Amino acid sequence: MFTPQSPIASGFSAASIPDEVMRHIDLRGKYAIVTGGHSGIGLETVRALRAAGARVMAPARDVAQARAALTNMPDVMVQPLDLMDPDSINRFADAVLASTDSVDILLNNAGIMAPPLSRDARGYESQFSTNHLGHFQLTLRLWQALAAGGNARVVTLSSLGHRYSPVCFEDIHYTQRPYDPWRAYGQSKTANALFAVHLDKLGRESGIRAFAVHPGRVPTTRLSRFMTPEEKAAVAQAAQVGPDFVPSPLKTLAQGASTSLWAATSPQLAGMGGVYCADCDISLLVADDSPDVSGVRRWAIDPRQAERLWALSLELIGE
Structure with missing residues (x-):
């Protein structure tokens, strides 16, 4: 399988912080959207993009909560967006398209992890619906604005959790097999990585380049809100979380935002795309059965x- 999935010796690392990766990056006149930009890694991402001069939109399900979190950044725009609701996605996209001619950076940052089984109004499993399909529809609705500038980047947060499961096309929504919250999470994160691969293929002629990123293991985010106290304690001890052992080091929120920011802005990635990144570099490709806790599995790219x-995603959103 041909792939450009190979590290480029970026000079950064897992310990890099936004101040390092954004040094000399000038985003004045640029428009950026960060889903989930009012908390955790998303908030750190918004802070760095704004500091570099970008106009930033941080859509959220709870607008009041988002505005409260962004009190110290009153120029950051907030609009309602529910990624499990197709109508909400369309309304948000319409509002963006009415307010700007182009979107330069789209950071598909929001997500949920290992909740109890729930479904959206269409019957779709909530993690696949939120983490993948919602961002898929949003990106397509903003295509016109992404293409307008001729040099846009779409960065979607995947995860090392992609190794828990490929996309199970025969039963994506767990209607025939027992629900496993961690494997459902892994399936959605694999979908995020695959989305970047094909988006980059379709978008490059319009100047749209796409990347998937693993931010690292950051325990202090709302992503862990569905985890039991025992699972949270395990994270703090770098012990078993999910279906197998993941002894990778923990990151701060700032370190967790750095790979997204690097993928969204770095001139090192000019002319590139369709790759999975971690620790501020393109990740190594590893075998699907590799015990390595780093790298990306073949099924995800x-x-x-x-x-x-x-093709399936188009069908599921009715396009």
Whole structure:
């Protein structure tokens, strides 16, 4: 399988912080959208983009909560957006398109992790619906604005958790098999990575480049709100979380935001895209059965699986 999935020796690392990766980055006149930009990694991402001069939109389900979190950044725009509600996505996209001609950075940052089984109004499993389909629909609705500037980047947060499961096309929504919250999470994170692969293929002629990123293990985020106290304690001890052992080091919120910011802005990635990144570099490709806790599995960047997922996703959102 041909892939550009190979590290480029960026000079950064897992310990890099936004001040390092954004040094000399000038985003004045640029428009950026960060879903989930009012908390955790998203808030750190918004802070760095704003500091570099970008106009930033941070859509949220709870607008009052988001505005309260962004009190010290009153120029950051907030609009309602529920990624599990297709109508909400369309309303948000319409509002963006009415207010700007172009979107330069779209950071698909929001997500949920390992909740009890729930479904959206269409019957779709909540993690696949929120983490993948919502961002898929949002990106397509903003395509016109992304293409307008001729040099846009779409960065979607995947995760090392992609190793828990490929996309199970035969039963994506757990209607035939027992629900496993961690494997459902892994499936959605694999979908995020595959989305970047095919989006980059389709978008490059319009100047749209796409990346998937693993931010690292950051325990102090709302992503862990569905975890039991025992699972949270395990994270703090770098012990078993999910279906297998993941002894990778923990990151601060700022370190967790750095790879997203690097993928969204770095001139080192000019002319590149469709790759999975971690620790502020392109990740190594590893075998699907690799015990390595770093790198990306082949199933998450397979262009044939990416094309298949794209076609199915269009069908699922009614396009």
